[in-house]
Amino acid sequence: MRQIASSGVGRYRAEQAKKDDAMQRFSFAKEGSDGKARVGVISTPRGEIRTPAFMPVGTAATVKAMMPASVRETGADILLGNTYHLMLRPTAERIDRLGGLHKFMNWERPILTDSGGFQVMSLAALRKLTERGVTFKSHIDGSKHEITPERSMEIQRLLGSDIVMCFDECPALPAERGVIAESMRLSMRWAQRSREAFGDRPGHALFGIQQGGLEEDFRAESAAALTEIGFDGYAVGGLAVGEGQEAMFGCLDFAADQLPEDKPRYLMGVGKPDDIVGAVKRGIDMMDCVLPSRSGRTGQVFTRRGVVNIKNARHADDPRPLDEACRCPACANYSRAYLHHVFRSQEIISSMLLTWHNLTYYQDLMQEMRDAIAETRFAQWEAAFHAGRAEGDIEPL
Amino acid sequence: MRQIASSGVGRYRAEQAKKDDAMQRFSFAKEGSDGKARVGVISTPRGEIRTPAFMPVGTAATVKAMMPASVRETGADILLGNTYHLMLRPTAERIDRLGGLHKFMNWERPILTDSGGFQVMSLAALRKLTERGVTFKSHIDGSKHEITPERSMEIQRLLGSDIVMCFDECPALPAERGVIAESMRLSMRWAQRSREAFGDRPGHALFGIQQGGLEEDFRAESAAALTEIGFDGYAVGGLAVGEGQEAMFGCLDFAADQLPEDKPRYLMGVGKPDDIVGAVKRGIDMMDCVLPSRSGRTGQVFTRRGVVNIKNARHADDPRPLDEACRCPACANYSRAYLHHVFRSQEIISSMLLTWHNLTYYQDLMQEMRDAIAETRFAQWEAAFHAGRAEGDIEPL
Numbered sequence: 162m163r164q165i166a167s168s169g170v171g172r173y174r175a176e177q178a179k180k181d182d183a184m185q186r187f188s189f190a191k192e193g194s195d196g197k198a199r200v201g202v203i204s205t206p207r208g209e210i211r212t213p214a215f216m217p218v219g220t221a222a223t224v225k226a227m228m229p230a231s232v233r234e235t236g237a238d239i240l241l242g243n244t245y246h247l248m249l250r251p252t253a254e255r256i257d258r259l260g261g262l263h264k265f266m267n268w269e270r271p272i273l274t275d276s277g278g279f280q281v282m283s284l285a286a287l288r289k290l291t292e293r294g295v296t297f298k299s300h301i302d303g304s305k306h307e308i309t310p311e312r313s314m315e316i317q318r319l320l321g322s323d324i325v326m327c328f329d330e331c332p333a334l335p336a337e338r339g340v341i342a343e344s345m346r347l348s349m350r351w352a353q354r355s356r357e358a359f360g361d362r363p364g365h366a367l368f369g370i371q372q373g374g375l376e377e378d379f380r381a382e383s384a385a386a387l388t389e390i391g392f393d394g395y396a397v398g399g400l401a402v403g404e405g406q407e408a409m410f411g412c413l414d415f416a417a418d419q420l421p422e423d424k425p426r427y428l429m430g431v432g433k434p435d436d437i438v439g440a441v442k443r444g445i446d447m448m449d450c451v452l453p454s455r456s457g458r459t460g461q462v463f464t465r466r467g468v469v470n471i472k473n474a475r476h477a478d479d480p481r482p483l484d485e486a487c488r489c490p491a492c493a494n495y496s497r498a499y500l501h502h503v504f505r506s507q508e509i510i511s512s513m514l515l516t517w518h519n520l521t522y523y524q525d526l527m528q529e530m531r532d533a534i535a536e537t538r539f540a541q542w543e544a545a546f547h548a549g550r551a552e553g554d555i556e557p558l
Numbered sequence: 559m560r561q562i563a564s565s566g567v568g569r570y571r572a573e574q575a576k577k578d579d580a581m582q583r584f585s586f587a588k589e590g591s592d593g594k595a596r597v598g599v600i601s602t603p604r605g606e607i608r609t610p611a612f613m614p615v616g617t618a619a620t621v622k623a624m625m626p627a628s629v630r631e632t633g634a635d636i637l638l639g640n641t642y643h644l645m646l647r648p649t650a651e652r653i654d655r656l657g658g659l660h661k662f663m664n665w666e667r668p669i670l671t672d673s674g675g676f677q678v679m680s681l682a683a684l685r686k687l688t689e690r691g692v693t694f695k696s697h698i699d700g701s702k703h704e705i706t707p708e709r710s711m712e713i714q715r716l717l718g719s720d721i722v723m724c725f726d727e728c729p730a731l732p733a734e735r736g737v738i739a740e741s742m743r744l745s746m747r748w749a750q751r752s753r754e755a756f757g758d759r760p761g762h763a764l765f766g767i768q769q770g771g772l773e774e775d776f777r778a779e780s781a782a783a784l785t786e787i788g789f790d791g792y793a794v795g796g797l798a799v800g801e802g803q804e805a806m807f808g809c810l811d812f813a814a815d816q817l818p819e820d821k822p823r824y825l826m827g828v829g830k831p832d833d834i835v836g837a838v839k840r841g842i843d844m845m846d847c848v849l850p851s852r853s854g855r856t857g858q859v860f861t862r863r864g865v866v867n868i869k870n871a872r873h874a875d876d877p878r879p880l881d882e883a884c885r886c887p888a889c890a891n892y893s894r895a896y897l898h899h900v901f902r903s904q905e906i907i908s909s910m911l912l913t914w915h916n917l918t919y920y921q922d923l924m925q926e927m928r929d930a931i932a933e934t935r936f937a938q939w940e941a942a943f944h945a946g947r948a949e950g951d952i953e954p955l
Binding site: 221222223225226227228250251255258259260265266267477478480490494495496498499501502503505506508509510512513 | 892
């Protein structure tokens with residue numbers, strides 16, 4: 162059995178080399194579009210990411226209440242990890258010593274990490290921002306830390322992230338135009354430093370982050386600066402920070418178009434199902450949000466007919482599934498009455514089942530959109546999506 | 559295809575009838591023994607229970623932090639449900655309307671329910687005990703309830719329990735002999751009333767519960783009273799209530815022998831791994847305890863080399879599994895460092911993984927004992943069990 166015809170071995174080796182080469186590349190292939198909406202595939206050494214993609218958030222090296230295999234079963238191709246949380250606990254150096262974040266959390270597919278910037282601003286204490294970077298105290302134990310563009314790149318490299326985000330600053334809205342411009346230009350200088358610090362890492366991608374608030378001219382300036390530097394993908398940052406859906410869509414109407422057509426576009430921190438649909442419609446390829454997992458823990462359930470609050474007494478005797486059309490274990494194996502009971506009893510299985518359901522709902526939503534775009538019937542699909550939600554939950558028994 | 563030779567149909571029907579008949583029976587077959595230790599199988603319409611059996615506790619219609627399919631994967635043949643908790647929330651009547659506890663919690667295999675008596679005594683407020691039964695206030699909402707032997711049988715019937723326990727009273731130890739005797743005799747009168755209220759329910763079993771504290775004569779009197787009434791199995795009640803392992807084993811040395819040889823013997827609420835081994839050695843066939851699941855949530859881990867406290871700092875950088883020899887997902891896919899991290903971060907996956915591990919450890923322990931008894935090498939196995947624990951955890955790195 163150890164004797165293989167040498168021509169066979171040669172052919173095998175050549176094919177393997179070609180495959181290895183392909184495996185080293187990070188690439189985006191647009192496979193279709195419908196209006197501004199795009200469908201495609203991001204290829205990475207750790208597997209493909211079907212776009213539009215929703216990335217579940219695994220803040221502290223776990224998608225809360227889910228086993229990684231279950232997250233994959235929902236249809237997720239990629240997870241998001243939070244640099245800020247992981248650098249504080251268990252620390253990037255420790256994760257590196259243990260073989261990287263994928264091995265640590267038992268998720269072999271792609272991981273995108275944010276830069277830490279956003280969460281320093283929202284969670285840390287005693288923040289101090291300078292040209293160099295930001296210093297702050299940990300929200301866990303008060304210890305002092307610094308993140309600079311260079312340190313953010315180092316942390317994300319230590320984690321083993323597949324898609325690395327530039328270190329940026331995200332101002333709270335509303336803000337004066339002058340404040341927004343200044344902040345955006347600082348982020349662009351940091352983007353340049355991030356690019357330089359990231360270096361050349363085959364198979365790993367670096368994404369730039371567009372800033373500029375809701376201002377079209379600043380967004381254009383930011384997009385031009387980023388494109389000039391050159392990135393593997395481009396994120397729309399600084400939205401979904403309380404400006405409201407209408408303002409966000411208004412901004413996306415021009416912001417997405419300003420980013421390169423041939424690279425993935427990522428809208429950070431979005432969102433509710435209708436936010437996601439509106440973003441995809443405007444040309445966004447990737448999104449992340451804690452909403453489906455967090456809502457799972459608070460009893461808010463997303464269905465084709467809108468949001469269901471499982472703690473409501475109307476479900477106590479209801480033998481029907483949450484969502485008849487859903488394939489998740491919560492819908493396949495349990496009644497609303499059971500889900501109500503375990504939520505009210507504060508049982509862990511409530512978080513497990515409702516998170517599983519919500520993540521399944523989100524991934525099915527993405528799959529439906531990918532299909533609709535590929536078949537250029539997005540508008541029709543979108544009308545049905547809104548009609549289903551307008552119908553509201555099934556009548557109480 | 560609809561034409562089947564009538565002889566074939568006839569044969570099929572006869573076989574099916576025979577199978578249906580067997581399916582209706584509840585039976586216990588002893589398959590081997592080694593000293594007092596026994597190995598066997600309990601057959602029920604919902605499947606076989608390999609004995610000695612450990613029953614994970616699913617208090618409120620869920621084994622905390624576990625999906626039912628995962629509980630089954632650990633090797634559990636049967637779960638325990640708590641009558642007291644379920645009667646208060648979501649109520650037995652509601653579970654009955656929803657098709658019974660098995661369907662409600664998505665567990666198709668056998669379920670044993672306790673009678674509610676023990677938990678009324680340990681959890682409820684304003685208890686009042688009379689010959690008729692016990693009245694109390696719910697620990698959840700203060701509502702008033704009564705359990706009598708007849709009501710306990712009704713609740714367990716509504717739940718759809720496969721193995722029903724007699725309603726009994728369990729006095730706290732230590733207590734005066736007079737108090738223990740009086741309590742035991744009340745429990746025996748209640749056992750008679752439980753038997754009458756249970757009636758004839760093919761495929762369902764009723765177990766009597768021996769009481770009598772640590773007193774050999776009272777235990778004998780109780781066993782005689784129960785045997786006279788006649789049950790499908792016999793529990794040793796009133797132990798594992800703080801008397802210590804030595805006293806418990808001392809009592810089991812005679813108490814188990816007093817119970818019928820040809821029926822399953824169930825030691826309620828036990829216990830730690832070495833309690834379980836000692837009980838099996840003394841002729842016990844079934845046990846239940848919250849310990850593996852509760853410990854999973856508090857970071858206490860059972861291994862072949864004793865108890866590991868995962869929150870201890872020594873694990874923070876340890877890339878090794880909890881227990882090399884273990885087949886559970888926590889050991890197969892994660893380092894001690896990860897388990898330490900998610901426990902310290904209070905992530906739900908910590909409870910999920912550590913409970914899964916502990917339940918796997920308990921079920922593997924039972925399987926090892928079943929094999930050792932079948933091969934009459936229990937003493938040898940027991941020595942190795944204690945030697946492994948004496949060795950202590952692996953050295954820190």
